[in-house]
Amino acid sequence: xxxxxxxxxxxxxxxxxxxxxxxxxxxxxxxxxxxxxxxxxxxxxxxxxxxxxxxxxxxxxxxxxxxxxxxxxxxxxxxxxxxxxxxxxxxxxxxxxxxxxxxxxxxxxxxxxxxxxxxxxxxxxxxxxxxxxxxxxxxxxxxxxxxxxxxxxxxxxxxxxxxxxxxxxxxxxxxxxxxxxxxxxxxxxxxxxxxxxxxxxxxxxxxxxxxxxxxxxxxxxxxxxxxxxxxxxxxxxxxxxxxxxxxxxxxxxxxxxxxxxxxxxxxxxxxxxxxxxxxxxxxxxxxxxxxxxxxxxxxxxxxxxxxxxxxxxxxxxxxxxxxxxxxx
Ligand code: SAM
Ligand code: SF4
Numbered sequence: 001x002x003x004x005x006x007x008x009x010x011x012x013x014x015x016x017x018x019x020x021x022x023x024x025x026x027x028x029x030x031x032x033x034x035x036x037x038x039x040x041x042x043x044x045x046x047x048x049x050x051x052x053x054x055x056x057x058x059x060x061x062x063x064x065x066x067x068x069x070x071x072x073x074x075x076x077x078x079x080x081x082x083x084x085x086x087x088x089x090x091x092x093x094x095x096x097x098x099x100x101x102x103x104x105x106x107x108x109x110x111x112x113x114x115x116x117x118x119x120x121x122x123x124x125x126x127x128x129x130x131x132x133x134x135x136x137x138x139x140x141x142x143x144x145x146x147x148x149x150x151x152x153x154x155x156x157x158x159x160x161x162x163x164x165x166x167x168x169x170x171x172x173x174x175x176x177x178x179x180x181x182x183x184x185x186x187x188x189x190x191x192x193x194x195x196x197x198x199x200x201x202x203x204x205x206x207x208x209x210x211x212x213x214x215x216x217x218x219x220x221x222x223x224x225x226x227x228x229x230x231x232x233x234x235x236x237x238x239x240x241x242x243x244x245x246x247x248x249x250x251x252x253x254x255x256x257x258x259x260x261x262x263x264x265x266x267x268x269x270x271x272x273x274x275x276x277x278x279x280x281x282x283x284x285x286x287x288x289x290x291x292x293x294x295x296x297x298x299x300x301x302x303x304x305x306x307x308x309x310x311x312x313x314x315x316x317x318x319x320x321x322x323x324x325x326x327x328x
Contacts, residue, residue: 002295004062005261007271007305012259016063018051019265019327020079021071026099027135028123030162030195031323034135037196040325044266048082050285054263055086057294063261065093067119069327071265074102080113087114095119097160097328101138103145111152118149119187121160124168125178133167146184158245159186163206169214176215179242187231187245193311194273196322208232208246215244230254255308261298264327269298271305273326274319 005013022040024032046054055066066086073079073096086094093116100120110118122142124130130139149157159179163169172188179186188211193200212234215221221234221244231245248254255272262270267282279301284294310316319326 002060002062005299005302007302009256009305009307011257011305012062013261013271013302013305014063015065015067015259015261016055016058017067017069017260017262017327018055019070019263020051020068020073020076020082021045021265022325023075024070024072024099024324025075025101025136026072026138028099028121028162029133029135029197029199030164030191031328033196037322037324040266044282046263046265046267046282046285048078048085050267050282051082051263052085052089053285054267054281054294055091056089057291057298058261059089059091060291061295061298065095066091068094068096071324071327072099072101074098074106080106080109083110083115084113097121099134100142100145101136104141104148107145107148107152107154111154115154117156117158118154119158119160120146120149121162122146123161123164124171125174126171129168129171133164146182157182157184159184160189161186162189162191163211164191165204165206167204169206169211172211172214173218176219176236176244179244180219180236180240181242183241185233185243185245187247189247190250192249192273192323193316193318194323194326194328196324198318202250205250207251208248209251211246212244230258230260249309250311253308253312258308261302262327264321264325269301270326271301272309273323273328274309274311275306276317276319277301277304 095117097119123133127139131137175186220237222237224233226233231247233245235243268278
């Protein structure tokens, strides 16, 4: 076991997001353009063996949580095989973020392969609005996927809901009601300037405080102590099942406590969603680097991790790649 990954501000990086692909079967308006985003050539994507090797190095560096993401991770062929390779490596907390479109057919195989829990993105419970936001008329299929995940024992099920002003903020209480009915935890995410169409503006961000106030007026909430996660989590004061969480990346940045690091589908290591710099782990892997060299490159990059994103500063610069290419 190597020394943990500590940056110059004393933060320990132990939560790794691994993007499996930049491709997606949705085109969410806050993430991708309707068309025209060029895909990475397949030969640029890390193979499952390369991902397994890298995850092994990261486990040795103290990583505890590995979340598979994308693009849409369920589009990667035979993804269950990767899940079982990583589970066999003994990842303590292995999870996935998906849009749920293929979950009904995949949930059982994923659970059998060793996936523990799942986050599913659902931005509206209204069919027409879901179709507008994702540019796919697929709410029913995603809801089927959620039920399949539940049957397969992927628990707890968390929903990710990006709240965009003028689009879906009127549904936050409906989502809380849905959480109470299903036992799911619904996490409301602030819209971040990572959309490919660069349509983000501050007035389209719905601050998490506003979401909590709207829900609290109908269903009083009680904060829950949940460890080092960036989400603030609440249960219902009346003891109903389920809960809500908020991720206030824009209005209340949690960079001071950030424990996250990322690998893109093409093997670039990033110490922040908004990082302007990447470290090319794929090149190292393919040049025959040994584990010490890879661990050394990762450690150097983590040491350089900045204090935090600068969304709220005048000198903010958007990263060159947008959300689906980085891996959310
Ligand atoms: N395709 C999968 C999905 O949608 O769950 C996984 C990848 S997606 C990039 C990961 C998460 O990022 C999703 O919950 C999505 O809603 C969120 N996301 C995408 N673009 C965003 C943005 N501009 N601001 C905030 N969250 C965003
Ligand atoms: Fe695809 Fe997820 Fe981006 Fe939506 S948020 S376009 S589902 S990668």
